Amino acid sequence: MTRYRPDAKDARSAADVSRWRMALGLLPARQRVALALLVATRIGMGFCDLLLAGAMYVVFLLLQGGTLAAHRWWTPKTVLSASCLTMVLVLARIVIDIGSTAWMVRFTQNLYGGFLLRLTEGYGQMRWSQFVQRNRSEMLKHSTSTALDAAFSYQMFIESIAGSTVVCLFAFALVYQSPKLAISLGLITLLLYALHRFAMRDRLAAAAAQRESSLRVLQRAVTETLAANKEVRTYRNQTFFHGRIHDEAARVASSNVRLAALPQVARVLAEQGVVMLFLGIVIAVELQHGPMRQLLSLLVFYFVLSRRILPMISTLALTFGQLEGAYENLQIIHQELHDCMVYRSVPAVLETPAPGFVLEIEDLSFSYEDGTRILRGLSLRVRAGEIVILRGVSGSGKSSLLNLVAGVSHPDAGVMRLDRGSVAYVPQEITLLDDSIRNNLLFGMAAASDAELFDCLAAVNLGEFVASLPGGLETRVGDNGVLFSGGQRQRLGLARAMVRRVSLLLLDEATSALDDENERHVLRNLASMQVAILMVTHRTDGHQFADRTQRLEDGVLLEPVAAFEEDALSRR
Ligand SMILES: Nc1ncnc2c1ncn2[C@@H]1O[C@H](COP(=O)(O)OP(=O)(O)OP(=O)(O)O)[C@@H](O)[C@H]1O
Ligand SMILES: [Mg+2]
Structure with a gap:
């Protein structure tokens, strides 16, 4: 049996593009469209945030008696119209947020159901000689927990694509407001990516592979211990069987710890980095803009942006780490569906027997x-x-x-x-x-x-x-x-x-x-x-x-x- 399991490094060099391609390839056309629309709504939410920050800036500027440097037909001229615009944007933001979250949950559950069905149908249509070579508890694990994890990884894909786009969007807005700030933000993102790429990625991938293989063995050990319980009791060798479970559970736990802890390091660094950045902003704005009148509205603008951009960068740092673990699940589902197709049995066309x-x-x-x-x-x-x-x-x-x-x-x-x-x-x-x-x-x-x-x-x-x-x-x-x-x-x-x-x-x-x-x-x-x-x-x-x-x-x-x-x- 040819197991398509790209070995660590060489496969990873072609990695990113083929990963996305593989992830998209697993989706039926309709769900690909849904994924694109979900990304669009998440980006739309970020765009709403940006507009909201702008609107708040205008409200505070007008409240302080200032005026906008450039007037366009759509820029509010009074505090009332600016406040109304802010309200509309808040409402739009709420609707998009709730709507897209509910849609995302439905999308994930549909994906899970789809994977589950495709796998069980695929196994059912596999050539018998191939089917019997597989372990039943492993097939059960792939069709249930791995399929669920794989479905959830699309949420991470959506969040990471949308998150990266929104961070870029915010960075452009900041370039407009303050180029230095945008450069600092870019540097922090770059540093985080380097940290992920060189210090974490391989470790995370190894931990994910270890977890999946240990989970498979663990599930097998538990199933066998329960199935052979009559003999286990007769021979009184619970220690042997439970020992097997204990060892494998320890391996699952240690890989889970690595998978959970490493992305958290990136998250913490991202959060603190961004806090430092915004401290820098306040000082820079104070130094550059002098009069307090401008400062308040600018701070509001930055506050609204930071309320969004700060968690977004830390979430992105976390998501990129988690994606590494999720990729393993996608690869398993991809591999299993691939095998089901390759080893699909082709029933012979049967003729009718002679009368009698x-x-x-x-x-x-x-x-x-x-x-x-x-x-x-x-x-x-x-x-x-x-x-x-x-x-x-x-x-x-x-x-x-x-x-x-x-x-x-x-x-x-x-x-x-x-x-x-x-x-x-x-x-x-x-x-x-x-x-x-x-x-x-x-x-x-x-x-x-x-x-x-x-x-x-x-x-x-x-x-x-x-x-x-x-x-x-x-x-x-x-x-x-x-x-x-x-x-x-x-x-x-x-x-x-x-x-x-x-x-x-x-x-x-x-x-x-x-x-x-x-x-x-x-x-x-x-x-x-x-x-x-x-x-x-x-x-x-x-x-x-x-x-x-x-x-x-x-x-x-x-x-x-x-x-x-x-x-x-x-x-x-
Ligand atoms: N899935 C399989 N893959 C490879 N070889 C197999 C597989 N299943 C059975 N065999 C082999 O095919 C041969 C015939 O097996 P089969 O089960 O048809 O025998 P049988 O006559 O029914 O035996 P019994 O009377 O013990 O049930 C055996 O040598 C067995 O090892
Ligand atoms: Mg027989």
């Missing part, structure tokens, strides 16, 4: 990613209502064959004819939803009547049991059916397949957890259901219920053995 048949396989070959050939030139035909048993030693490829028929994975070569919409599959390990018995049977299917559900439950010898439960069909089964016995879980899985009323049932040791009596009962019911069944079973007397048995050996199916022959063979 539900499955026809000719010359089928299949191998996993590592190249080991599992099936070679395999052929098989199953008639409607026929029951075929598949045998073979462990690892001979029985489950792989059923996966191919079910459409879980796809063959390298060969022809397969079947109606995939009419296939149900009970895999070796059934997964139950932490939900009601009803929803486990329906499993996303449109509603079925209680009578239909109870018919299927009765076929797997669960009818009376479920009817006797106080909650009946609404009884919850617990996390992966933990509240049920192994055999009950398996029978629920079988009933789930039966509810679908298909023409071909694929059963992979689907009765392995049942006692003899239950297994015979279930198989007898299945045999009377007029449904074709392709099943893997280790039962020696399984052939009693089957029309023929076929053996899988060296990737091919050997000649079928009819039921009566098998009977004779097993009696020998």
Whole structure:
């Protein structure tokens, strides 16, 4: 698997442009437009602040009996009109601020939902052999917390683009008022950038990478400890498992500390730098402008600007640092979506089988990613209502064959004819939803009547049991059916397949957890259901219920053995 993970330095040299491109590339066109508009509204807010500072300057100038040097048609001439203009600007500022903040929150949540869906859909469409190579808890982490962090990083992108533009805007205004001040502001910004670029960036990127990889391991360790809790309690080795969690949690904590602390250093330096700058302004203004009349209005102008520019510069210093951590999340989402697309499975176009048949396989070959050939030139035909048993030693490829028929994975070569919409599959390990018995049977299917559900439950010898439960069909089964016995879980899985009323049932040791009596009962019911069944079973007397048995050996199916022959063979 090619992991696109640019190594620290060389990737970072091309970094900034490609980062922005990658970040934008992850957004659908509509959200790109929303991002641009959000940046515009944030810049608009800064522009409002600038106008507000100007308006206040005029109000105070007029109050002191002064006049503006240059008159334009739009400059207020009276204190009243200047005050009204100020009020209008304050109101506009409030509306833009509240509106754009609410929009930003919605934008982030939509992005999060989008990433979450694209990832889960992408994983679901990935080639099976690629999908199983991934760790489930890591996929869970990427789709939830990483996706959320990545979505939030767009807020930082917006704030940093808008913030930088507004600081530039203010700097231009200051050049107009006082070039020296603008130069000092420029110098402070430059110093902060140098501090970020040379002292922080690499450290932050390393801490972010460390945090993400530790979080992945941590999530895996917690999931495994909870999943294997029965064994953990039996072997009384909580110390080992909790030790693993403790060590990884410590690594997450230390990288989180670095990620939080470094940008704060930049923030504190920025804040204090700007305080010094404004102290300088007051002195400079006093020295330059002498008479107190001008001074008051100028101070108001600077006060309004500083109220905005001061937190903005410190926020920018903080945001640039945090972006470094956020970039790691974006890169993960980008990588995962990229993999989902590259390894997307392409379902084969299936032909319809000849009349009277539900499955026809000719010359089928299949191998996993590592190249080991599992099936070679395999052929098989199953008639409607026929029951075929598949045998073979462990690892001979029985489950792989059923996966191919079910459409879980796809063959390298060969022809397969079947109606995939009419296939149900009970895999070796059934997964139950932490939900009601009803929803486990329906499993996303449109509603079925209680009578239909109870018919299927009765076929797997669960009818009376479920009817006797106080909650009946609404009884919850617990996390992966933990509240049920192994055999009950398996029978629920079988009933789930039966509810679908298909023409071909694929059963992979689907009765392995049942006692003899239950297994015979279930198989007898299945045999009377007029449904074709392709099943893997280790039962020696399984052939009693089957029309023929076929053996899988060296990737091919050997000649079928009819039921009566098998009977004779097993009696020998
Ligand atoms: N995802 C995978 N990637 C690579 N190899 C795999 C994968 N899944 C299974 N295999 C290999 O394919 C071979 C066939 O596996 P399969 O699960 O089909 O065997 P099986 O006949 O069902 O065995 P069992 O009776 O033990 O269930 C095995 O050698 C196994 O190691
Ligand atoms: Mg198997």
